Amino acid sequence: MNVMVMGGLVRFVQGIAAAAPTLAVGLFIAAVLRYYLGQSGTKRLFGSESVWALPQAWLVGMLLPVCSIGVIPIIRELRRMGIRPGAITAFALSAPLFNPLSLLYGLTLSRPYVIVGFAFGSLLVVTILGLIWDRFAAPHSDSANRVGAPIGLRRLGVSAIFMGRELCGPSGVLALIALAGLWFLGSLLPHGALQSSVEQGDTLAPTIMSLVAVPIYATPMLTMSQLGMMFAHGNSPGAAFALLLLGTGVNLGTLWWIGQNFGWRSTAIWFGVLFAVVLGVAYAIDRPLIPPGVEPAGHTHAFDVYTNPFHSGTPLSLATIWDAIVKNLSIFDAATTGLVAVMLASGAASLTVARSFTDRMLEADFRKASENVEDSLESPSVGSGLNRQVSPRIVGLTCLAGLVALSIVGCYAYYPKPREVLEEMSLARVEVLTGITSREYDRALHWIPILEEWSRKLEVGYALRHFELRPYQQIQAYLLRKKLESLEHELEHEQETQELRSETGDSSHSEELDALRTLISENGRRLSVAFEEK
Structure with missing residues (x-):
């Protein structure tokens, strides 16, 4: 078997397992935005047309536990609802960078001021990009596909159908495009090729990492562990910042979606500005953030996960390939991958054998829609006792707040x-x-x-x-x-x-x-x- 091809395949499959948990979360959030918050509630959540829209989108992204693949179904839904393009890109870049789990992890891997500095550096980057992007792209609202909000169990069923179809459709395809970058790097880069490419004395380290990071897909937790190893080994802080913004915040699938929706010329300008800003900030912080008292180790294994897992000339068999795939696969990764596989199968069934039934469920029933309920915070529900029709905005915000609370509680389980x-x-x-x-x-x-x-x-x-x-x-x-x-x-x-x-x-x-x-x-x-x- 060809070592280059099989090495890329191993990285591709490992990427699927790593992306499964946050992709499932992203599909859930997209369903909540579509069938619970609705267009008006989502616009309010993301700041609508106010001057706080970009920082607000950055903050929302920081709170939600998703990765750069998990944001794909969310930004598709934000685009459909007419959210400002600048706010969409601000959310798409910031959401994969930090979440409560990775932030706590990062604070112990290096000095707290470094992680806090990286967080505010990302705010600066997304704000600059958002302001520029709003001048080149116009908001879009798909009013032709207005969604009704059926109440009760039917709304849960509609949400599940939407998640399956989205995974089996555009979001799933974009996720595969994003993971193709791992296959490309795993095939192109020999084993250990990046072990000595990001030393703190190397003036080209931020540039090299910026170029390599573009096709990378990395989860927030993986990036935080890599940042910790870089600081422990005395590697370049500027290269670490480039990895965080370009490797964790962007992937090939996101770039493909932006190009399709906003035009390739505008996308090239946007990405050129992003690359230049990230590279400029990386060189600006490269020297000031060098940790005192840490001698450069001369190498690091932090980036071995992006290179070929096999040495050149290694005899390959199915057993060897399988061992390489499951080497770092946890029970949690396997369980969530199985969950995503079930969602994919249900989505495929809803588009084929059960299409007529699921299409009827997806039709908006405005006579029973909960949109008819007074949808405001002042009048959150109607009815009495347990027989209440709760505003979809209240239910949606409760779902999102519960997700954030669950991620915080998850910190105590994970640690x-x-x-x-x-x-x-x-x-x-x-x-x-x-x-x-x-x-x-x-x-x-x-x-x-x-x-x-x-x-x-x-x-x-x-x-x-x-x-x-x-x-x-x-x-x-x-x-x-x-x-x-x-x-x-x-x-x-x-x-x-x-x-x-x-x-x-x-x-x-x-x-x-x-x-x-x-x-x-x-x-x-x-x-x-x-x-x-x-």
């Missing part, structure tokens, strides 16, 4: 209590050390990133519950990750020399490997003391 994390870290540490002792180096290499991820969750979980993170705690977690990184390199070296050792009959470990094993074991006790809850 468990320190005691629980320490137990998981103990199990992962045993796996790593056992793999070293038994010379099962693949086993140890598999558990090293898991142990590193738990160490970051330990910091976030403690800070989330105690509203502080002491320097001693940060140092111990940082030392563990540095030792794990050194261990990873040492194990890779051991694997390369293992065949030579077996020929000479030398079965001993290197002194560095034995020393690292001891240090990691001792660090576990210090971490338990540092994060002990009283």
Whole structure:
């Protein structure tokens, strides 16, 4: 099998699994906007024609847990409702950058002022772009396809049909276009090609990252972890900003949709301004945001996920390809991918075998439409007791507020209590050390990133519950990750020399490997003391 093609295929499939959760959320939000908030409620949410429209769109985007693929069905709906083009692009760029989960994660990966600076830098970029874009593009409202708002269970059914059809139609196609960028990079870039391309002393680092980031699709959590690794390794802060804005905020699917709806000439001008502004800001912050006291490591594995997962000349089989796909696939990713697959199948059924039935459900029934209810905050409902017809705007805003609240509650689930994390870290540490002792180096290499991820969750979980993170705690977690990184390199070296050792009959470990094993074991006790809850 061809290594280039199969490597790109692996990255493409991994991208589908990564995008599934936020794509499902994006489809849900689009259905809420269409069948609950309606045109007037959505315009009010996004600031309508006021001067606060762009900052308001930026803030809404920051609160909703979506990625650059998850925003596609939302911006399609915003365009249909006649929202200002500048507000649409402001939302499309800001929504994938931060959400409550990734923001908390990012605050522990680097100094808080860096993440806050990145957030306000993104506000500056989307505001400039929005003002320019409003001069080149006119709002559009598809009044011919006015949507009725059926009440009760029928509205839930209509929303589900809309989500399935949207996934099976334009939004699904645009998502595949976005993920094609991962296939392209995975095929084009050899394994490890970006390990030394973004050093802080390299004046071309922001430019290189800006060019590579355009076809990238990255989730907010992945980008935050990459930013943390860049700062830990002393890489270029300007390159990190370019990755955040261009890699996380934009993808090929979004650019394709903008070109189709606003014209390719206007899109070229918009993207040219975006690229120039991002590059200018990246170079402006490149030197000031260099973290003090961090020596450049000379390399980073943060961007290996965008290059070919296979080394040149690696013999490939179906088992090898499958192992590469599921290597970093979690149970949550698998479950949400299954959910999206069900939505896709239901959407296909609603367009084929069940089309007549679903078409009848989608027809607007204005006699029973909840739009007939007085739709205002002053008169939110009619009826008495439990027999009330609630304004769709109230229901829609409740859904969106509940989604934001759910993402905040999800922070406590995603970042468990320190005691629980320490137990998981103990199990992962045993796996790593056992793999070293038994010379099962693949086993140890598999558990090293898991142990590193738990160490970051330990910091976030403690800070989330105690509203502080002491320097001693940060140092111990940082030392563990540095030792794990050194261990990873040492194990890779051991694997390369293992065949030579077996020929000479030398079965001993290197002194560095034995020393690292001891240090990691001792660090576990210090971490338990540092994060002990009283």
